[in-house]
Amino acid sequence: MAQKTSDSHETQGTQGTPLEQKLRDGTAIFGVVGLGYVGLPLAVEMAKAGHTTIGFEVSAQRAQEVNAGRSYIGDVASDELAQLVSEGRLRATRDFADAAYCDCIAICVPTPLSATKEPDVSYMVDAATALAPHVTPDTLVTLESTTYPGTTEEILLPILEANAQLRHGDNLFVAFSPERVDPGNPRFQTKNTPKVVGGTSPRCTELATLFYERFLDQVVPVSTARAAELSKLLENIFRCVNIALVNELAQLCERMDIDIWEVVDAAKTKPFGFMPFYPGPGLGGHCIPIDPFYLSWKAREYDFRTEFIELSGKVNENMPYYVVDRLMDALNTHAKALSGSRVLVLGVAYKADIDDMRESPAIKVITQVKAKGATVVFHDPFVSEYVQDGQRVASVPLSVDEVRAADAVLILTGHTEVDYAMVADNAALILDTRNVLKAVEGDHVIRL
Ligand SMILES: NC(=O)c1ccc[n+]([C@@H]2O[C@H](COP(=O)([O-])OP(=O)(O)OC[C@H]3O[C@@H](n4cnc5c(N)ncnc54)[C@H](O)[C@@H]3O)[C@@H](O)[C@H]2O)c1
Structure with missing residues (x-):
């Protein structure tokens, strides 16, 4: 697999950037970090839509299972997974250096509570820290893990920006898109559940909308990442x-x-x-x-x-x-x-x-x-x-x-x-x- 080109956009403006073109012509390569209840079905949908998809997973056992075409998630059928793997459309790795191949990356790691009921965002911080050095210019990174309003801007973005090559809004695009999957639901799965998307800038929202439209039925853009973060919490608080x-x-x-x-x-x-x-x-x-x-x-x-x-x-x-x-x-x-x-x-x-x-x-x-x-x-x-x-x-x-x-x-x-x-x-x-x-x-x- 060839590493993606990483042209600077300073001479191109942001409209019609290579990322947007790849999203429009369907050649963008996608990544998913964390292949659990949320991440594995998401990666499967990306690959089914024809995108080369790389799953980044810290568990060696899970990465091996995916590469062997064996599903450990009820909503993903092993035969479907095996076919996508054998066709070279989906693979799992523990090597975050492969993030350099990806045009769009969705982070789907756990966000539990600590014993004292405080947010534990350490999985998200670890995932972003592992990704950051390998993210190349002209990449969209989305966060799907459920979290409080402000996490995408206050925690994820600064970690990615520690990579000196990346400039937010210029060649780095960041958004939040809550996952709504309801494991075991026979009617609504990843593909046909509307997806809310809110970027850290209007351009980030646009690109994230294009990204999710590649493989999901309906995308619902909102004005900010914080609104998207709170919309998910409202659903669950309700x-x-x-x-x-x-x-x-x-x-x-x-x-x-x-x-x-x-x-x-x-x-x-x-x-x-x-x-x-x-x-x-x-x-x-x-x-x-x-x-x-x-x-x-x-x-x-x-x-x-x-x-x-x-x-x-x-x-x-x-x-x-x-x-x-x-x-x-x-x-x-x-x-x-x-x-x-x-x-x-x-x-x-x-x-x-x-x-x-x-x-x-x-x-x-x-x-x-x-x-x-x-x-x-x-x-x-x-x-x-x-x-x-x-x-x-x-x-x-x-x-x-x-x-x-x-x-x-x-x-x-x-x-x-x-x-x-x-x-x-x-x-x-x-x-x-x-x-x-x-x-x-x-x-x-x-x-x-
Ligand atoms: N399960 C659901 O029904 C559901 C629904 C909506 C939203 N969510 C949210 O989605 C997020 C993920 O939940 P889940 O249920 O998929 O969790 P999960 O535990 O099933 O899967 C998370 C995966 O991430 C991997 N992982 C952990 N740290 C990692 C890292 N640093 N790099 C790469 N991989 C890493 C784990 O090994 C695991 O395979 C959470 O924020 C959750 O609240 C879950």
Whole structure:
């Protein structure tokens, strides 16, 4: 692969630069940093659109898997990946020097919270620092990792500008474009989910729009990177707050002896102005439990308290504890204590029909149930095992004997491919936090 040409634009103006021409004629080479839930599907779409695509990945194992055409991400089929790799359209590397080949690079690395709920942008800083010396003039770099408003300008841009060859707005173009992928969603994937794009200058927005239009169905430009950064946080705060609202109502409904699920189902028949959210055992995944706190942290710099975020965080964080209380109450009705009971947990992934356990509330629930003296076994068709406190815990097969052996079955994830009818027929007691047993009658089924 030839290194890209890096003409200066001082004599050319910025219109019709080589980068723009390559984006228009489809010859631009693309890079993706971080090949996870976000980055691998994105890289696949770029390559499918006909662009030579290089994935930069620190994990040697992941880079090897990609180059062997084996997908480790549910939304990416191995045969499709293998074909793109064999045709030379997609490859993965740990060598950031290959960034010199790329015209456009999207950074998709994790943005977690520290133990004290402060933004941890270290992955992004590491990725940008590794890239910066190899980025050649006339390159667009976009950040896709969810983060607080200002990150692209305040952190990413200065790291890239440390490369003396690069001049922002002249031969270096930087933008933020939030990723909205919803792993496992059968209707909306990377390609057909509209993509918001905000540059660090109007020209950066234009080029970033051209970039994403090469391989995605719809691009939505906004005026600044900060607006794009906040739009993503608004989406996730909206979910976090509404889930908290319904979780709080679920607790009130229990006291008032009203079925919260029936209430939500009734409310959602309103054809306008209402969107259903459902209660559950707590928030999970890499986004909703984390992203809102990126904003509350940044807001403090402006002497501003984001009270909706704090309150919804409090309600949602309490849900695993509430579930354990409900489990103890349920066992009590059978004259049993949680201590000494055997509990079969159904589902440990944070949501239905995926294998992702990041931030899963199941871990908090299981930890407490064990701490209170119960024996816990779990079944999850998507998670064969997980590691907790350094110990591997394996999923048990779901059998009549296993269900009958349990003093209580605790449904924490509503995976579709579970034989719930068999569970309902054989369990002594079930606490269903996902309403998967909606149609089952009987005192032995207790809903959240
Ligand atoms: N997973 C989702 O559903 C989702 C949805 C929307 C937005 N996001 C956001 O997208 C970002 C990425 O999330 P993800 O779920 O893809 O994470 P992930 O953990 O699945 O993938 C991140 C990848 O980046 C790699 N990586 C880490 N540091 C690196 C570095 N310095 N250089 C190269 N590779 C590096 C990791 O090895 C991993 O393969 C996060 O900011 C997240 O909040 C995620």
